[in-house]
Amino acid sequence: METLDMSNFAERRQTSIFREILNESHLQACYTCGTCSGGCPLTGMESTKDEGYDCRKVIRMAAFGMDQEVIDSRFVWICTGCQRCEIGCPMGVKLVKVWMAAKAARPREKVPGILHKGVDMVMRTGNNMGIPEEDYVTLLEELGEELAEECCPGFVTPVEKVGVDYIHFQNSKEAYAEPDDMKWWWKIFYAAKVSWTTSAKNWESVDWGIFTANMEASKEIARRKVENMKRLQARTLILPDCGGASYGTRLNIEKYFKDEFGPETGHTYVYFFDVLLDWLESGRIKVDKSVHAGRIVTWHDSCKHMRSAYLTFGDDSNLEKPRKILSYLINMENFREMPHNRLESYCCGAGSGNWPGPFEAEKTEHGGFKARDIMATGADLVVAGCSNCRDQIMKNLKPKYNLDIEVKYIWEMIADALIMEE
Missing domain, CATH: 3.40.50 (Rossmann fold)
Structure with a gap:
């Protein structure tokens, strides 16, 4: 990294990719105190010493308009977005918004690993693994038959069922590699004696769009969930169990699809914690x-x-x-x-x-x-x-x-x- 030339600082700031989030992220309020780095596990890790970055350094780089250095860094990708840095910041700087802006600015072919391939796949096929609809529905039906034999007499996997209490989305990782894991939720639905369904199209619960800072993809993944809820006339959308997916879905609902929920629409969305706790407390x-x-x-x-x-x-x-x-x-x-x-x-x-x-x-x-x-x-x-x-x-x-x-x-x-x- 070269010594920063401050003679063109104003110009760098005016053309910076971070200029549009200066106020939203409170970036200009940074005290440079280092509280963020003190709370971040990445600070001083052996595996990150080659790059030598931490929260404080990278947020200052962004403030100084060092866009390309931040965009090219490994740091913004190995950050897990846990927001420990933000919970401790005395000035309320939203550091993860800055990392997300840098991730979004990286060309998609340079997104690390398989993440962008997964986003591309879900946009084209409706799930991260590209599982064909016919194969997926057959899998759900066969797993339902197994569950009926094991412990839930009469159980039939409710695919594309209309007019139900709940819509539940499946994780393609489970459908692809750990299909029996899906039975746990199905068994609970059966015991609770509630009506529910899952969709045959655009059924992916996970949101890799938010992982790659592709917020248009994240919005579309959430829109598909909302559309499936409306199409199948499900009263309650259960937010996905994956933390990133529940966060991405709620973020987009609050920002773009809030009008689809409320007493006047007959639709609501809840965390799975709410569903499980309600059924336990009520004795269902x-x-x-x-x-x-x-x-x-x-x-x-x-x-x-x-x-x-x-x-x-x-x-x-x-x-x-x-x-x-x-x-x-x-x-x-x-x-x-x-x-x-x-x-x-x-x-x-x-x-x-x-x-x-x-x-x-x-x-x-x-x-x-x-x-x-x-x-x-x-x-x-x-x-x-x-x-x-x-x-x-x-x-x-x-x-x-x-x-x-x-x-x-x-x-x-x-x-x-x-x-x-x-």
């Missing part, structure tokens, strides 16, 4: 605590469900909902909070597309902060509410950090403990 579903008796349990607060929902929407309700859900499943005397929890939680290390992304060393070292928090609890069961987080903890952190743990989704725990009434 019943669970057996003995299934997880004796387990020492901890909960992973996913960044987008928790901190991002609070910072972006002013919504901190998700902080306590999963803990209330767990109280139905376990003896809370066996629950252990991580040292850093709720708004102070560490990211799993794989957010913002870093799970399928190419930066293996970085996401593993970043995840070490979460791994050490898990170890500190002494838990043997880690519960997650995000597919991205669950995969990172179970498939990467567990073997890399020799964690003696089992990792479960919170809805998987419910499905395993359900009392199935005749």
Whole structure:
């Protein structure tokens, strides 16, 4: 990096890609105090020393109009968008907005790894994996038949069912590689005796558009969900379990599709936490605590469900909902909070597309902060509410950090403990 020539500073600022978000991001309010870097796990990591960037350095580069250096940096891609930097900033600088602007400015053919290919695929086929509609519907039907034989007599997967209470979207990763995982939600729907459906077209729950800062793609992915809800006359849209996808869907609904929801339309959208907690509290579903008796349990607060929902929407309700859900499943005397929890939680290390992304060393070292928090609890069961987080903890952190743990989704725990009434 060359010494910055300040003689043309005004010109650089006027032509900077960041000029349009100066006020929105509060970039000019930066004190250069370094609180952001102090809270960011990427600071000083061995795997990032070659580039040598941290939050404070990159935000100053953006402020000085050093556009190309920021656009070309690895830093904005290995950042997981966890917003720990923002929760601590005394001036409310929205650093992730700046990173997103830099990511958006990178030519799509230079987006790291497979992320842009996934975005292109979902735009063309309706899911990240490019699974043909006929194959997908056949898979859902066959899985439904298996579930009916296993524990849910009479169950038929409700594909394209019209006039239902809920619409639920599937993760193409599960349809492609872990199809049995979809049964957990289906089993809960069956036990709750509610009407629901999933769509055969444009059914992808995940939003890789937001991972790549392709906000037009993110908007379209959300629009398709809303359109499916309207087309199938579903009263409630359940936001996806993937933290990035729930955040992206809500962000776009609030910005572009808010008029499609409310009493006058008959439609609403909710987090899956709301659905599960409501059914447990109302007695619509019943669970057996003995299934997880004796387990020492901890909960992973996913960044987008928790901190991002609070910072972006002013919504901190998700902080306590999963803990209330767990109280139905376990003896809370066996629950252990991580040292850093709720708004102070560490990211799993794989957010913002870093799970399928190419930066293996970085996401593993970043995840070490979460791994050490898990170890500190002494838990043997880690519960997650995000597919991205669950995969990172179970498939990467567990073997890399020799964690003696089992990792479960919170809805998987419910499905395993359900009392199935005749």
